[in-house]
Amino acid sequence: MLIELKNIVKNYDNGGVVTKVLHGVNLSVDEGEFVAIMGPSGSGKSTLMHTIGFLDRPTSGVYLFDGENTEGFNDDELARIRNNRIGFVFQSFNLLPRTTVLDNVMLPLLYSGEKGNYETRARKALEAVGLGERIHFMSNQISGGQKQRVAIARALVCDPKVIFADEPTGNLDTKSGSTVMSILEKLNKEGRTIILVTHDKQVALHANRIVTIRDGEIISDVLVPTSERVHSKEIKEED
Amino acid sequence: MATFIKEIKTTIKDLLSRKGRSFLTILGIIIGVAGVIIIISLGAGAQSLVLGQITKLGSNLVGVLPGKSNENGPPTSVFGVQIKTLSVADVNAIKDKGKVPNATDIAAFVNGNVTIIAGRESVDTSFVATEGSYVRVQNTEMTKGTFFSDEEGRSGANVIVLGYDVATTLFPNGNEIGSVVKIKVPNNNPSSTESSNSIPFRVIGVQKKMGTVAFQNQDDQVFIPFSVGQRQILGIDYVQFIRVKIDSSINVKPAMEDIKRVLREQHRIKDIENDDFSVRDLADAIKILTSITGTLSTFLALMAGVSLIVGGIGIMNIMLVTVSERTREIGLRKALGATRKNIRNQFLFESIILTFTGGILGILLGILISYLVAIGARFAGYDWAFIISPFAVILAVSVSILTGIIFGLYPALKAAKLDPIVALRYE
Numbered sequence: 001m002l003i004e005l006k007n008i009v010k011n012y013d014n015g016g017v018v019t020k021v022l023h024g025v026n027l028s029v030d031e032g033e034f035v036a037i038m039g040p041s042g043s044g045k046s047t048l049m050h051t052i053g054f055l056d057r058p059t060s061g062v063y064l065f066d067g068e069n070t071e072g073f074n075d076d077e078l079a080r081i082r083n084n085r086i087g088f089v090f091q092s093f094n095l096l097p098r099t100t101v102l103d104n105v106m107l108p109l110l111y112s113g114e115k116g117n118y119e120t121r122a123r124k125a126l127e128a129v130g131l132g133e134r135i136h137f138m139s140n141q142i143s144g145g146q147k148q149r150v151a152i153a154r155a156l157v158c159d160p161k162v163i164f165a166d167e168p169t170g171n172l173d174t175k176s177g178s179t180v181m182s183i184l185e186k187l188n189k190e191g192r193t194i195i196l197v198t199h200d201k202q203v204a205l206h207a208n209r210i211v212t213i214r215d216g217e218i219i220s221d222v223l224v225p226t227s228e229r230v231h232s233k234e235i236k237e238e239d
Numbered sequence: 240m241a242t243f244i245k246e247i248k249t250t251i252k253d254l255l256s257r258k259g260r261s262f263l264t265i266l267g268i269i270i271g272v273a274g275v276i277i278i279i280s281l282g283a284g285a286q287s288l289v290l291g292q293i294t295k296l297g298s299n300l301v302g303v304l305p306g307k308s309n310e311n312g313p314p315t316s317v318f319g320v321q322i323k324t325l326s327v328a329d330v331n332a333i334k335d336k337g338k339v340p341n342a343t344d345i346a347a348f349v350n351g352n353v354t355i356i357a358g359r360e361s362v363d364t365s366f367v368a369t370e371g372s373y374v375r376v377q378n379t380e381m382t383k384g385t386f387f388s389d390e391e392g393r394s395g396a397n398v399i400v401l402g403y404d405v406a407t408t409l410f411p412n413g414n415e416i417g418s419v420v421k422i423k424v425p426n427n428n429p430s431s432t433e434s435s436n437s438i439p440f441r442v443i444g445v446q447k448k449m450g451t452v453a454f455q456n457q458d459d460q461v462f463i464p465f466s467v468g469q470r471q472i473l474g475i476d477y478v479q480f481i482r483v484k485i486d487s488s489i490n491v492k493p494a495m496e497d498i499k500r501v502l503r504e505q506h507r508i509k510d511i512e513n514d515d516f517s518v519r520d521l522a523d524a525i526k527i528l529t530s531i532t533g534t535l536s537t538f539l540a541l542m543a544g545v546s547l548i549v550g551g552i553g554i555m556n557i558m559l560v561t562v563s564e565r566t567r568e569i570g571l572r573k574a575l576g577a578t579r580k581n582i583r584n585q586f587l588f589e590s591i592i593l594t595f596t597g598g599i600l601g602i603l604l605g606i607l608i609s610y611l612v613a614i615g616a617r618f619a620g621y622d623w624a625f626i627i628s629p630f631a632v633i634l635a636v637s638v639s640i641l642t643g644i645i646f647g648l649y650p651a652l653k654a655a656k657l658d659p660i661v662a663l664r665y666e
Contacts, residue, residue, distance in 0.1 A: 055574055055660040076578050082659075083576020094571045094663075098256050099249070110245055111576040154575070 001064070002161060002193055003029040003052060008061035010047055010216075021047045023216040024061070029195065031161065034188040036196045036207035044216040046166060049197045053086055053164045054078045066161065083111050087155025091167035093147040095139035095154075101126070102135040105154045112158055125153040129183050130234065145176025152183055162193040169203055181206050181232040205230040250589045261593060264557040267550025268597030268642060269604060272635045274543035276605025279631040281612060282536030287624040288616075289528045292451065293521050299488040300376070301495055301520050303333070303481035303502070308517045323477040324506065324515040330481055332501050339483070339497040341490040344372040348480040349469045354423040355461060356437070357409040364405050365460045366422070368468020376484045384416045384444030387464055395466035399440035403448040404458035415442045422463075424472055438471055450620060491520045547638060550597070551646035558590050558650035569654050570662025583655035590647025591640055598639025602632055 010022040021044045029035055039045040050056040051063070054070070063070045065081065073081070082088075087108075095104050105122040126135055129149040134142055139150065148168060155163050165184060169177030185206055188194045198204050205224060212220040254261045305322035330347040333339050349368045354361055371389035373379065379386060383406075387398045399420060406415050421437040440463065449457035469475055485494045495518045502516050503509075562569070569582055577585075606627055616623035 050660050053574075055663065056658075076580075079573065079576050079578040079581075082574055088574050090571075090663075094567070094574075096568065096571070098253065103249070106245075107572070108575045111572075111578070111581055158576070 001028050002031040002033075002066055003027070003195075004062075004064040005052070006062040006064075008048075008051060008058045008063065010044075010051060010056070011059045021216050022051070022058070025213075025216070025218055027052075027211065027218065027221075029162075029193065031193055032188070032191055033209060034185075034194045034196070034207040036198055036204035036210045037213060038198060038201070038204050038210055039213040040199065043213050045197050045199075045213050048213060049164055049166055049195065052195065053088060054082050055088075079111070083108055084114075084158040085160055085162070087158065087160040087163045089148065089151050089155050089163060089165040089168045091170040093144070093151050093171070095147055095150060097138075097140055099139055100136050101131070101139060101142065101150050104139050104150055105135075105157050108154060108158045114158075122153070122157055125157040126150070128156060128187075129153045130179075143176070144172050145179055148172060148176065148180050149183065152180070152187075156187070160192075162195060163187065165194065165196045167198055168196070169198070169200070175235045177203070178232040179234045182234045185231060202230060206232065246585060247588055247592070250585065250592055254589065254592065260557070261596075264554060265550075265593050265597030265600070267553040268547065268594050268639055269550075269601040271543055271547035271550045272598050272601025272639055273605035273608065274546055274601075275540055275635050275638070276602055276627070276631055277608050277612075278536055278539040278543055279634075280605065280609035280625070280627050282532055282539075283626040283628060284609070284613060284616070284623050286529055286532050287626065288621055289532065290525060291622050291624075293525055293528070298521055299485045299491055301483045301485060301491060301498065301518060302524075303329075303483065303498060304517045304519065305477070305479070305515065306517060307514045322515075323475075325478040325481060326476070326505075327478060329502055329505050329516075330478060332505050333481065333483060333498055335501070338501045339494055341485050341487075341494040341497070342483045343486050344375045344484040346370045346373045346376045346482050347465055347478045348482065349465070349473055349475065349478065350480075351468070351473055353461075353472065355405065355409065355420050356423065357418060357420040360409045360411075362405055362408045364402070366468060366472070367460055367462050368465045368472070369462060370465050373462065376482050379449075380447040381444045382447045384442070386444050386446075386462070392464045393466075395464050395470075397438065397440045397467065398443045398464065400444040400446060400462040401442060402446050402456075402458045402460045402462075404456070405461055406442075406445040415445050418442050422472065438467075450622075491522075495520060544638075547642055551594070551642040554590055554594060554643065555646040555650060558586060558647055559653070561589070562586060562650045562654040565654075566657065566662045566665040569657050570659050570665065573657070573659035574663060579655040582657075583651045586651035586654045587644065587647050590651070591643035594639045594643030594647075595636070598636050601639070602635050605635075 005025055005027040008022055008025040009020070012019045012021060025048060037045045037048060047056065051058050066085070070078075070081075096107065102119065102122055105125055106118045109118040109121060123132070123135065126132060129152050131146060131149050131153065134146065139147065142150070152163075163184070168180050168184070172180060181203065184194050184196070194207070196204070196207060204210050205228060207224060208229065209221070209223050211218055303325065305325040327347065330345060333342060334345050346369050350365055352363065352365050354363050367373075369392070371387055371392035374386040381400075382403065384400075386400050387396065391398055399422075401409070401415060409415070409420065410418065419439050419441055421439050424436045424438060446457070446462070451457065463472075469478075483494070483498060485491050498518050499514070502518075503514070506515060508514060572582060572585075609627065610625055613623050613625035
């Protein structure tokens with residue numbers, strides 16, 4: 001089991017007012033799965049993903065990642081996991097401005113402290129998302145769809161076990177969104193675990209399993225029948 | 240290491256992308272560092288000027304001033320307080336070969352300001368009333384005529400030697416020698432009973448152009464026999480200053496002791512504590528002047544140091560703004576695996592690069608201004624040395640880097656402490 005959540009509770013304390021966001025979530029994700037987490041806004045799906053993605057710590061509960069209990073991990077250990085065991089794709093891309101595509105993709109490698117040729121690895125990751133060309137463009141000189149592909153390349157570059165995608169198509173038009181989903185599908189086929197947060201059923205249907213959350217609790221956890229799964233094709237953008 | 244270089248490159252690129260703001264941020268540091276460089280350079284320049292001026296006089300001269308002073312301070316007479324404890328009898332006692340064997344020449348002085356009239360020209364200048372020995376004591380050279388002889392000096396003949404500038408002002412045609420000039424006697428002279436209060440003098444010499452020595456323009460003064468200046472012009476009976484030339488510089492210290500002994504004998508002083516005179520050689524004068532300029536530059540350097548602190552606070556201020564502007568970026572970097580240390584270093588580098596750049600620019604500005612001052616001073620006729628001490632440069636660079644570390648640390652730690660998710664959600 002790659003990810004195992006046992007009775008995860010997350011409360012936010014806003015100056016004495018405690019808001020319960022997650023009320024004891026239990027969830028297991030196996031290696032190689034493609035899981036979509038769905039739910040209306042305010043349901044706690046983003047909080048759940050941030051908790052699984054080590055951006056946030058649970059208030060209580062046990063989180064086993066790749067068999068390790070992560071409870072006692074310090075900031076540096078968490079940074080290390082975020083760096084090379086998981087990769088993040090955000091709705092708003094979050095690329096560094098005034099920085100080239102290549103440098104953006106190289107950024108996690110700089111924090112990894114790993115040896116090897118960072119540029120070669122970054123180029124490979126960019127080729128994997130179909131962006132071998134515009135690597136010297138500034139991050140603000142490319143289209144939204146391309147930005148998200150850069151973000152996926154950045155998430156991939158340290159070769160993580162799992163990729164978290166938080167509404168990856170939320171800021172994209174249908175064409176670009178479709179391309180992004182096709183890339184995520186391809187990565188999943190290559191054996192990478194994908195955890196996707198979305199409120200869009202069509203997007204969620206790319207996954208092989210849909211977890212629905214409401215008011216901080218999982219209300220359904222179903223496998224998607226093969227017949228219902230949606231597959232996207234990469235649509236070449238007109239550059 | 241690769242990360243380190245990459246980080247510095249990124250930071251520099253980042254800072255360059257907002258040049259205007261970066262420049263304003265480091266302006267305080269630039270000014271502070273330039274201030275330090277300028278002050279140290281001008282201090283050194285002034286010091287060398289002072290030393291140059293003093294050594295021009297010669298290193299084997301001893302001065303006797305009225306009034307007591309402590310070892311390192313100037314006697315009060317330097318500040319214009321009239322002290323009447325030195326007399327012509329004292330001068331004659333020092334002249335006694337048996338008492339001060341190493342003294343080769345002695346000249347007594349009084350001086351003041353007068354108006355000199357030649358025909359229709361007149362000039363306000365200062366006069367030096369001294370003895371014929373002056374020319375040997377001070378190594379003065381004449382461009383025309385001669386200095387007055389010991390005999391003329393003693394008898395109080397009405398002869399005058401003009402400084403170069405005075406001569407050219409009064410006698411544009413160059414016919415000074417043998418001409419008669421009149422010195423207006425100030426009205427406050429109580430012994431001036433003559434109906435006419437101006438005294439005629441015959442010009443016998445013009446001094447060579449000398450420039451400034453010991454901060455006196457040697458060309459804007461005139462020389463007259465001692466007793467004439469003392470009695471007829473100033474109407475006093477004391478001596479303002481005595482200069483003694485010693486046969487060789489190694490004998491200066493023993494000769495000073497001899498002079499002190501003579502004067503104590505003259506003034507019937509038994510306890511050194513009661514000395515009413517000061518005997519100084521140039522080494523003392525140099526010591527005093529360097530201590531004055533030293534204190535002054537230390538004080539000014541401290542002021543410049545304060546401006547560096549103010550500059551540092553400016554850096555801290557802007558760095559805090561930068562951190563809060565880039566909160567999302569910090570969150571993103573943390574999400575991608577940056578540790579606290581990575582983030583802290585990133586912002587620390589940024590502030591160090593800022594202050595270091597400010598330091599370099601400040602040094603260049605400081606050198607430029609010091610250089611312009613040196614040119615200006617030389618233009619004004621001072622023998623000013625343009626000195627940039629490597630010490631000042633090293634000090635300025637290290638202080639500016641230190642400022643970056645000290646004032647960058649708090650914002651950097653603040654950035655490092657940010658919670659990744661809070662930072663990512665920050666709008």
